[in-house]
Amino acid sequence: MATVQLPAVARCLMWRVDLDAEPAPRAVACLSEAEWERARRFVFKRDRQRFVAAHAALRSLLSDRTGVPGSLLDFRIGAFGKPALVEPACVHFNLSHSQGVALIAISGDAELGVDVEWLREVPQALDLADHHFTPAERHALAAVAPSARDEAFLRCWTRKEACLKATGMGLRVDTRSFEVGLGADARTVQMAGTGGTLRLALSSFDGGSDAVCAVARVTAHDGAAMRPPPRQESELCA
Numbered sequence: 001m002a003t004v005q006l007p008a009v010a011r012c013l014m015w016r017v018d019l020d021a022e023p024a025p026r027a028v029a030c031l032s033e034a035e036w037e038r039a040r041r042f043v044f045k046r047d048r049q050r051f052v053a054a055h056a057a058l059r060s061l062l063s064d065r066t067g068v069p070g071s072l073l074d075f076r077i078g079a080f081g082k083p084a085l086v087e088p089a090c091v092h093f094n095l096s097h098s099q100g101v102a103l104i105a106i107s108g109d110a111e112l113g114v115d116v117e118w119l120r121e122v123p124q125a126l127d128l129a130d131h132h133f134t135p136a137e138r139h140a141l142a143a144v145a146p147s148a149r150d151e152a153f154l155r156c157w158t159r160k161e162a163c164l165k166a167t168g169m170g171l172r173v174d175t176r177s178f179e180v181g182l183g184a185d186a187r188t189v190q191m192a193g194t195g196g197t198l199r200l201a202l203s204s205f206d207g208g209s210d211a212v213c214a215v216a217r218v219t220a221h222d223g224a225a226m227r228p229p230p231r232q233e234s235e236l237c238a
Helices: 033-040 045-066 125-132 135-143 146-167 231-237
Strands: 002-009 012-018 075-077 083-085 092-098 101-107 112-118 187-193 196-205 211-221
Touching: 002 045, 002 196, 012 045, 012 112, 012 211, 033 045, 045 092, 045 101, 083 092, 092 146, 101 112, 101 211, 112 146, 125 135, 125 146, 135 146, 146 187, 146 196, 146 211, 187 211
Parallel strands: 092 112
Antiparallel strands: 002 012, 012 101, 075 083, 092 101, 112 211, 187 196, 196 211
């Protein structure tokens, strides 16, 4: 397990994890029995090893940021399946993986979502866009040169996924109901949340030439900025 810190994006700390590198025994020993049970469900050994590497890296990084031993970190699952720390609750995180690469993002002041897709061919990109992108995004994708269309599709998809993961509602939200664009530019995205309108800071970023990456952080709810945690806690992710 090789973990490399990336430049911070949207006030989130970012790491890339090589899931095909063997994790340290000490990191693996921190996994809970529930995580081992999930790992055992994978049919293929490589998938099982990648799951173990990703979650060992997550516990290690969260331990570094909180000062809590990795084996003692306790997680809860939100109403829509998003995991979060029980204590300290001020530290927010998100994990995404694709093939042999994972991204881990940590924030000390707001909910966030991160997504990574292995850069690859997407033969049905235009058809998929018809079902998941807004009209403006579909038109923009159709205008992209075929040689660049796969990456443009994946960029838009990761941007949508990052927003969905930040809200904690996932694909329960129609991906056509909010606009993220095909470019790599930072922008503010508005989405309908369970308690009203959410505003998110969205950015694509460089996670390596073999991956397409995006992160989103919730900045406001119902038009009011989310309250930051007490100063001593927010500094965990300074």
